[in-house]
Amino acid sequence: MAVHNVGIIMNGVTGRMGTNQHLIRSILAIRKQGGVALANGDVIMPDPILVGRQEHKLKALAEAHGLTRWSTDLEACLADSNNTIYFDSQTTVHRAESIRKAIAAGKHIYCEKPTATNLEESLELAALVRQAGLKNGVVQDKLFLPGLLKLKRLVDSGFFGQILSVRMEFGYWVFEGDWQQAQRPSWNYRKEDGGGIIVDMFAHWRYVLDNLFGEVRSVSCLGVTHIPERVDEQGNAYECTADDAAYATFELEGGIIVQANSSWAVRVNRDDLLTIQVDGTEGSAVAGLRDCKAQHRINTPKPVWNPDIPNPFRFMEQWQEVPDNQLFDNGFKIQWELFLKHIVTDSPFPWDLLEGAKGTQLAELGLRSWDERRWLDVPELKLPEVSGQPIASAKG
Structure with a gap:
């Protein structure tokens, strides 16, 4: 049996959702159960480092849960080759800039939604991560509710x-x-x-x-x-x-x-x-x-x-x-396990940054519909060109 240790930069985890759903009920719960078991007997073990702007909050959160890795220096964490995944649960206005840095550092991306404050930026991130050949995903937790x-x-x-x-x-x-x-x-x-x-x-x-x-x-x-x-x-x-x-x-x-x-x-x-x-x-x-x-x-x-x-x-x-007929785990944890398997075994994970951009698109159209007081069609999204390189159109 091999253990695949996966370093995860968890940025913004001191917030309510980041602490409760992503850290405690997902990553720490996965660690407590002995990792994510694979079909061949191997195990994926997440190794989080807590990142944020307020040192006292990070230190207190890490100590409360027996973690030793925390930092206020995002750039140093991105430079560490032991960290392979960048996760972002900051407020939306800070997310895009940090994801760009993580893509530039060659990290796989997993993040909360909305992925950015506007559609143009959401599509740019989806294009950048695809061009870089990095695996990526967006939290879509309600799909996993019982x-x-x-x-x-x-x-x-x-x-x-x-x-x-x-x-x-x-x-x-x-x-x-x-x-x-x-x-x-x-x-x-x-x-x-x-x-x-x-x-x-x-x-x-x-x-x-x-x-x-x-x-x-x-x-x-x-x-x-x-x-x-x-x-x-x-x-x-x-x-x-x-x-x-x-x-x-x-x-x-x-x-x-x-x-x-x-x-x-x-x-x-x-x-x-x-x-x-x-x-x-x-x-x-x-x-x-x-x-x-x-x-x-x-x-x-x-x-x-x-x-x-x-x-x-x-x-x-x-x-x-409608009967349960199965055991239901925490929805955030289920999707984290699927993403970790995607990283280690290349198993399918359809909820990528382009899917996240679709949510931003609908929000923008909703706001515009309210402003213009009319129905609006939802066009198919296409990824833009970035850094002068053409990116193929993508269909949901």
Whole structure:
């Protein structure tokens, strides 16, 4: 048995998502389980080095989890040949510059989304990494949620017949920060810092829709800033310059219509923070983060509109739970394991930087649709030329 030690530069890991999902629940969990086992008996063992701008946070995080490798010197980490992967979970405004440095240093790239603050830059990064011949990937964690895996199982089995429509409800009430501390960092509500729910969530909706139901062909979006002023982490009031809610309609290939509401200013009266209802000619299903329930054509009730009598139907009880039928691991960890296998064994990993650029594209079109108050088509993306070298067109 051989052990493949893989050095990973983890930049921005002191943030909420970087610490909890990527470090603790993914990389450290993989190390605790003894690495990623390969079919030939070999093992991949990730070896992280924590990188950031604040020494005291890095040191405390490393000591809390028994790690010895941490640094505030990104360039030194990139120069170290023992580090083969560069991972980025910084705020979006800092991501592109660091990824460029990592590509120049010959590191394989794995990063959070959005990959950049605009489509042009996202495509440039995808072209640069392809030209350099480096392996690359973008976090698309929701594809690995138990509820969506069950929903994908229904889609692949033909359960729905012809899929007609999809309704997505996402969000929760994020406290304003005055009488209760906000659950999200204040930069999320400042456009100048890369904030806004359209930029944040449309990157997710793009890969969810593309992978489950069909490629997004057009979009109509209305954004809103419902809460005009919030209080930041230091107790100071600030103006909210970014959207905190988005009400969108997407048209997918095959004519499937998607209605997607995303809001940080909504109180939850549904089974989960995210619910996705799919209606088809043969059946329907509603998926949350972990659970999924379905109703087949033969089990569909026959209500009649009559507001003059109490409702005789218990609609919520007329659905059947889709069984687990497998063990579900953390979605971020699953994708990390797939990427590590991609690096060591060259196994397929389709979620690359070009896929990440598609999310940025949809966010930009959503913002433009809101500004122009009209439907917009979603064109096929092509990689640009970089450094004077032509890059072949890529089709999703």
